[in-house]
Amino acid sequence: MVLREWARDAHAAVDEAREALRHVADDPASLTDDEWVALLGASGPELEALCALADAARREVTDPDTVTFVVNRNLDTAVVAAGRADVPAVEALVDEAWRLGATEICLQGPVPADAPPDGYLRLIERIHRAAPDLHLHAFRPPEVRDAARRMDVPIADFLRTARDAGLGSVPGTAAQILDDEVRSRLGGGRAPAVEDWIEVIEAAHGVGLFSTATMLYGHVETPRHQVAHLRLLTEIQSRTAGFSELIVMPMLPANAGPHLSGIATTTVSERETRAVHAVARLLTLGRFDHLQVAWTKLDREVVEQVLRGGVDDIGGLLLDGELMPAAGQEAGRVLDVDDLVDIAARVGRTPRQRTTAHTDPPADRLVSIPQVRR
Structure with missing residues (x-):
């Protein structure tokens, strides 16, 4: 009896995915939440059709023949702002990144608890003085809130001051899933509220800073949570037009805290990853042109699969440098140009370098890209 019920449910799921595929091919904007949920469960021929539709959409809104990337270096705030004798000055790390060809510094994490009230602002100023032409992509919403609290100023005022000091954009990480119940479970009851993340992001967009948008999947959320999250991001984009790209990333088992033991401790499947990226492309069509794969969190084969299924951007090369390779949050994860060319x-595409804002870099900042090997 149980087996017959399972078979009946599976057959119904296939029928629902097929019906949703017909609708999404005609008009993605018309799909209901139930239909998007059905597509997130697609497998077999339905998954292949979904990914093909997502890639056709990619070709309509981006350069169809390229994979874009940015040359950047990630720095961990806690490392570079600690003032330890064994840590090179942030100016030296930034100068090395510039000499290696970076156009972006990405800085995430809080300053130490004993930092001065304007510690975030001082760090921005130091980086900007060291390399005025390097784009600074820094401080997630929780860190922006912390900076404003320490300086005892409204969030928008801090962001204006930071912008004037050299901040170029804000990482839209720490979004996780924009649902308070999910965030509470992920954070062991200590996660900031959804409205806090939205407040900072919209304030950043309001003062002329752009940001990325993100979705973390593969933990305690359901497909319906994923759909609601993507819809909320498109609503914010409709109001502000301040998101530069959407980055979809899986939770890694190593990042699941003890309170998630047995819940978020298994690697997400290739099927789910392909479906999530394809749905992200189609559901946000008309609001987000750029969809980025989190290559540091996926196997190479899966990265290639999602690049065939709606993704146009591979993110950063993540230079480590020689002065202190462990200064970055993604230390040891470097994608070199040869790897990028091969991927x-x-x-069936070629690499094309971009800036953080998805424009063309100056000619003197272009990295040398070998001839593509067919």
């Missing part, structure tokens, strides 16, 4: 060739 692009395997999906």
Whole structure:
């Protein structure tokens, strides 16, 4: 009896995915939440059709023949602002990144608890003085709130001051899933509220800073949570037009805290990853042009699959440098140009360098890209 019920449910799920595929091919904006949920469960021929539709959409809104990337270096605030004798000055790390060809510094994490009230602002000023032409992509919403609290100023005032000091954009990480119950479970009851994240992001957009948008999947959320999260991001984008790209990333088992033991401690499947990226492309069509794969969190083969299924951007090369490779949050994870060329060739495209804002870099900042090997 149980087996017959399972077979009946599976058959119904396939029918629902097929019906949703017909609708999404005609008009993605018309799909209901139930239909998007059905597509998130697609497998087999339905998954292949979904990914093909997502990639057709990608080709309509971005350069169809390229995979874009940015040359950047990630720095961990807690490392570079600690003032330890064994840590090079942030100016030296930034100068090295500039000499290696970076166009972006990405800085995330809080300053130490004993930092001066304007510690975030001082760090921005130091980086900007060291390399005025380097784009500074820094401080997630929780850190922006912390900076404003320490300086005892409204969030928008801090962001204006930070912008004038050299801040170029804000990482839209720490979004997780924009649902308070999910965030509470992920954070062990200590997660900031959804409205806090939205407040900071919209304040940043309001003072002329752009940001990324993110979705973390593969933990305690359901497909319906994923759909609601993507819809909320598109609503914010409709109001502000301040998101530069959407980055979809899985939770890694190593990042699941003890309170998530047995819940978020298994690697997400290739099927789910492909479906999530394809749905993200189609559901946000008309609001987000750029969809980025989190290559540091996925196997190479899966990265190639999602690049064939709606993704146009591979993010940063993540330079480590020689002075202190462990200064970055993604230390040891470097995507070099040869790797990038190979990945692009395997999906039938060529690499194209971009800036953080998805414009063309100055000619003197372009990295040398070898001839694509077919």
